[in-house]
Amino acid sequence: MGPGGSGKSAIISQIHHRVVNSKGLLFIDMAEDPQIATKKSLRGELAKALQLPFDSLTRASPKVDVPNELGEAIKLRGIWGIVIDELQDALLRSKQEQRANMSILKKLVGPAYGLKMFGFGTVAARLALSSNDEFKRRFFEFPLENWKESEEFRSFLFEIEELMPLKLPSKLYSEEMTKAIITISAGRMDKTVELLRCAASYAIRRKIECIDIQCLKWAAKSPWGY
Incomplete structure (x- = not known):
């Protein structure tokens, strides 16, 4: 639930x-x-x-x-x-x-x-x-809660990064990136995925081939601005 x-x-x-x-x-x-x-x-x-x-x-x-x-x-x-x-x-x-x-x-x-x-x-x-x-x-209830800063969330970010078509590592699982992602998305699954998808698009558009803090900020401010 x-x-x-x-x-x-x-x-x-x-x-x-x-x-x-x-x-x-x-x-x-x-x-x-x-x-x-x-x-x-x-x-x-x-x-x-x-x-x-x-x-x-x-x-x-x-x-x-x-x-x-x-x-x-x-x-x-x-x-x-x-x-x-x-x-x-x-x-x-x-x-x-x-x-x-x-x-x-x-x-x-x-x-x-x-x-x-x-x-x-x-x-x-x-x-x-x-x-x-x-x-x-x-029935056994299993609540789906928002993500929090944890090893499970870092593992999730690692898997997401592996699927992204970027040539350079973004290290989404690093402490700085994890905190920024949690802060922007409030830990919601759909917002997290959408944020990273848009940030990856900015990274490709900027030709830096990795997601950085600035990409996250742009994605949060203007999801379709790339």
């Missing part, structure tokens, strides 16, 4: 590369699309992830948490887990719809299917889950 820009989407994008048998995972994004007038439904997004027609599932009784078609597809395809992005958008609904979605999730992670569930969302998702005693017992 974490605020927008804390790196949730980046983690999800790496699951395919880092999780064994990730083909057995269903990926669902519950974020509302402003171009679509109707709200996403959890049952509908499950059907879409399984590539099943949703029209037939809408006729299923609302008292049935997981329609037969969904359940059979989950078992036949060897699905072992579900990844839900923007979980709060599935939980912060009307009381009736919230109860229905909670029931679907409980059914999927219960004995009938035994799926593992990985939910990514904001603090609102945590509050919604904690309001249900059963979910509170079942």
Whole structure:
């Protein structure tokens, strides 16, 4: 759980590369699309992830948490887990719809299917889950906090620098550079990455082939000025 820009989407994008048998995972994004007038439904997004027609599932009784078609597809395809992005958008609904979605999730992670569930969302998702005693017992929360000056952050900067197309070392992990990056970005993942991307562009434009403090200052003041 974490605020927008804390790196949730980046983690999800790496699951395919880092999780064994990730083909057995269903990926669902519950974020509302402003171009679509109707709200996403959890049952509908499950059907879409399984590539099943949703029209037939809408006729299923609302008292049935997981329609037969969904359940059979989950078992036949060897699905072992579900990844839900923007979980709060599935939980912060009307009381009736919230109860229905909670029931679907409980059914999927219960004995009938035994799926593992990985939910990514904001603090609102945590509050919604904690309001249900059963979910509170079942789930382990891992908060995504802003970066602080630490060995982990320096290791992260080292890896970022390795990926940059600059010919000379920037030593982003040095004490001076680390403090400057933390100060400018406030430790937010998205701001940190954007800051370094813009600073690298300034370094290339200036033909110095490395990021220095001045590049960071320019990137902070005018991200698109290069």
